Amino acid sequence: MSILENFAENALQSMREKHIYRKLRLMVSPESAHVQMANEDGLKENILLASNSYLDLANIFELKQAMANAVLEWGTGSGGARLTTGNKTPHLELENEIAKFKNEEAAITFGTGYMANVGTISALCTKNDIIFSDALNHASIIDGIRLSRAKCYVYKHNDLEDLKRLLAEAVNANGEKLGTGSARGLIVTDAVFSMDGDLANLPELLKIAHENGVLLMIDEAHATGVIGKTGRGLAEYYGSEHADVTVGTLSKAVACEGGFVAGKKLLIEFLKNKARSFIFTTAMSPAVAFAACNNLRYIENHPDCVQKLQSNVKFFCEALQKFGLDVPQVPSAIVPIMVGDEEKTLQLSSKLEKEGILIPAIRYPTVPEGCARLRASLMASHTEEDLEFAARKIAETLRNLG
Numbered sequence: 001m002s003i004l005e006n007f008a009e010n011a012l013q014s015m016r017e018k019h020i021y022r023k024l025r026l027m028v029s030p031e032s033a034h035v036q037m038a039n040e041d042g043l044k045e046n047i048l049l050a051s052n053s054y055l056d057l058a059n060i061f062e063l064k065q066a067m068a069n070a071v072l073e074w075g076t077g078s079g080g081a082r083l084t085t086g087n088k089t090p091h092l093e094l095e096n097e098i099a100k101f102k103n104e105e106a107a108i109t110f111g112t113g114y115m116a117n118v119g120t121i122s123a124l125c126t127k128n129d130i131i132f133s134d135a136l137n138h139a140s141i142i143d144g145i146r147l148s149r150a151k152c153y154v155y156k157h158n159d160l161e162d163l164k165r166l167l168a169e170a171v172n173a174n175g176e177k178l179g180t181g182s183a184r185g186l187i188v189t190d191a192v193f194s195m196d197g198d199l200a201n202l203p204e205l206l207k208i209a210h211e212n213g214v215l216l217m218i219d220e221a222h223a224t225g226v227i228g229k230t231g232r233g234l235a236e237y238y239g240s241e242h243a244d245v246t247v248g249t250l251s252k253a254v255a256c257e258g259g260f261v262a263g264k265k266l267l268i269e270f271l272k273n274k275a276r277s278f279i280f281t282t283a284m285s286p287a288v289a290f291a292a293c294n295n296l297r298y299i300e301n302h303p304d305c306v307q308k309l310q311s312n313v314k315f316f317c318e319a320l321q322k323f324g325l326d327v328p329q330v331p332s333a334i335v336p337i338m339v340g341d342e343e344k345t346l347q348l349s350s351k352l353e354k355e356g357i358l359i360p361a362i363r364y365p366t367v368p369e370g371c372a373r374l375r376a377s378l379m380a381s382h383t384e385e386d387l388e389f390a391a392r393k394i395a396e397t398l399r400n401l402g
């Protein structure tokens, strides 16, 4: 073995021993509530309880056809970065539509939500600043913080007392407290936490941010199209003001690709000039920008699909409770079913797959060791029969594992 192969094999072996080694699954059908998976035993039909495509927009004929027409009109790729030749009419229309959907002054799009977080945090903060980050924030937020080189304080998950304590104590790299010297502050949090399905308390966070003179940034990746009566996100859900910076993705409920930031005009103009993951990369394909815009308009015109998703979540949580499982009524479309042990969770997930239910085991390092769980995510297109069947099988299989 070469030095490289030896290094890789040792690292992989240690992952296998900790049961954290991962393999890619192969889906041979489009993403929808029912899918076909390829595995060792051949092809298998499954109810999919693992998708981020919450509203199942990827399969709506008129939306697919509109995207196909956009390819015919605009071609397959954008040909350049947004600041060179890549900026086309669909990009402009998409950003206007996002601003409208989010009820903000303006918006900017990025290649992915990951790039939106990395580019925005590293543009807004420098090594003299202080960032306050929820302990369960998404990896792309963590990477953005690292790239900014700001001093970072991690507060306990959704623990606002801990956040206030850190705001009072924190110092930047030069030992300066907030409001003294050059230190500026940013609080950053997921809106919907991707492994627990719980929400950030936007009204309280806004209050704390204002009182301390720091900025608030929320990441609405799992909130856009999901939270609030018409899927506009946390501000709609709480009836509150917006955060200073709202990040989101077009790859989940919107069923396309791309990330965005929505906020004040000046923030967006600043990011267009400063965010490196916006500047030094090719613009998204104009057909994708067109489709994302068209899908967002569809959500605006069909708030009933958001409400169907929400009633499915309520139905599923109640069904799990009826079959004896201790699950919370989550406000999002992510339902965690706690197991604890890593290996048992894997067994549970693989037994359920044999029963025709695809529901992933989430384990270390995605969640802390000993907090392994099944993570169900729901779609508007699941039927009550799908959800009742899945809830019964999950409870049965878990009981049989002891």
Ligand SMILES: *Cc1c(COP(=O)(O)O)cnc(C)c1O
Residues within 6 Å of the ligand: 112, 113, 114, 115, 117, 138, 140, 190, 194, 219, 221, 222, 249, 250, 251, 258, 259
């Ligand atoms: C999925 C996700 C992202 C990344 O979005 P992509 O468009 O898939 O890159 C960022 N933040 C959170 C909280 C997410 O769940």
